[in-house]
Amino acid sequence: MPDKQPLAANSTIGILGGGQLARMLSLAAAPLGYKTCIYCPEDNGPALDVSHSNIVGAYDDEAKLKAFAATVDVITYEFENIPAATIAYLDGLVKVHPNLKSLQTSQDRLVEKDYLNKVGTQTAPYANVASAQDLDVAIIQLGLPAILKTRTMGYDGKGQVMIKTSADVAEAYKLIENNVYGDCILEGFIDFDLEISVIIARDIAGNVAIFEPSENDHKNHILDVSTIPANVAPFIKEQAAALATDIIKGLDYVGTMGVELFVSSTADNPLIVNEIAPRVHNSGHWTQDACYISQFEQHIRAITNMPLGSTLRHSNVVMKNLIGDDVMQAADYAKQPNAHIHLYGKLDIKPGRKMGHINLLYPLGQLNEQK
Structure with missing residues (x-):
């Protein structure tokens, strides 16, 4: 090329x-x-x-x-x-694209957090945990509540244990003992008001295009609903975009990336980066119908050296994931004139499995508050 x-x-x-x-x-x-x-x-x-x-x-x-x-x-x-x-x-x-460095950084939660702190973003406090003894020491350092996660391979709540009190430590020991992928990481608890994410793209020449943040609600550790616009102040949106830009440039990344953040009114910094995803992201599915260019087209443009497209939004939107049996509601959503249906064609319906999503569009300035 x-x-x-x-x-x-x-x-x-x-x-x-x-x-x-x-x-x-x-x-x-x-x-x-x-x-x-x-x-x-x-x-x-x-x-x-x-x-x-x-x-x-x-x-x-x-x-x-x-x-x-x-x-x-x-x-x-x-x-x-x-x-x-x-x-x-x-x-x-x-x-x-994206490059090997980006993949390796995001695959390991410890490496990822080290990188995020290196480029000047704030994360939850954390410690590597290779043994039960390491966990005991880390709990003393970070306090409770905290979350123990496998450093690699976990997603959508898999491979993690919430430790609220000392009574939960035994379950955490089991995760350490049964983790076939190596070490774990203990992350300190963040007192946050809400979760947002930024979808950002960077092309081969280094140009960046950023979609505005979505406000995300999870159910059983899986994204349930994304609402746009997010209920955050303009300076939060600007700061989130700036952080995402520092992250993507530092990796010399090409393609679309998802950056998940906590918004906190009690922390020293109002924005704490949770994690990054070196790919198109579930919380960016709203762009398919509410923007002139979707996150998916933006990724294709970036990796093929086409000019990046506009990230402007022409509608307000609520994105609803269809998890497991939720997919049976697709026909009901089809009765709503503002519903755009995206089914994934998966043959087997399983609990916790993402089967599709719905984008519910509203005119700018209007948004049905019922999710």
Whole structure:
């Protein structure tokens, strides 16, 4: 790909992972003239229904990875648990965005928090925990309540234990003992008012485009509802954008990133960064229908060296995730004239599984407060 020229139309974008994010990236790539090739271990992923081609293979199968690289012009990924060795191998064959540094930083909560503090953002206090004795020491240092998490592989509440009192320590010991991925991390409790996230994109030339923050509500550790505009002061929005910019530039990141933050009226700093996601993000799904350019198209633009698009919002919006049996409500939502339905095509309905989402649009200045 020439440094100053966009990837040519009819080129193929390789996507590692076959889930709903890869599905929506594929749908965003097509109107821009790009094909997608999905590489994933499963033969029934949602993205396979809408991609131009696919290769089913393990992430450590170098023969299939080499074949994959030979069919694509640039590579990206839909989730951060792709093995780092896979990205390192592929990047020697075809350019991969986001880069290996970004993936490795976000895969390990300790490395991530070290990085976030290095670039000047505030995080929850934290300590590495490799043993039960380490946990005892960390609890003395950080106090309770606190949250013990695996350093790697956890998401949507998996791989973590809330320690409210000493009675919860036994359960935390079990997490340490049964964690096959290595060490854990203890994070001090943050007294926050609400959670927001910023979706930010950076292109190959270093230009940045930022969507305004969404206000996020979770249920059972899984995102339930995102509301835009967020109920925060303008200076909070500006500060959140500035923090996200420092984070993405420090990684020399190319693509769309999600930055999750706590808003606190009691902390020394009103914004505490929770975590980053080196990919398009669930809390950015509202951009599909409420903005001129979605987070998915923005990612495709960034990795193909196209100009970044506008992040302006033309509507207020409530994004509602359809988790498990919630997907059965899709037909009822279809009766609402302001509802935009996005189903992921997953065959099996399971508790806690993201099956789709609904974007409910409202004119600027109006928003139904009932979520």
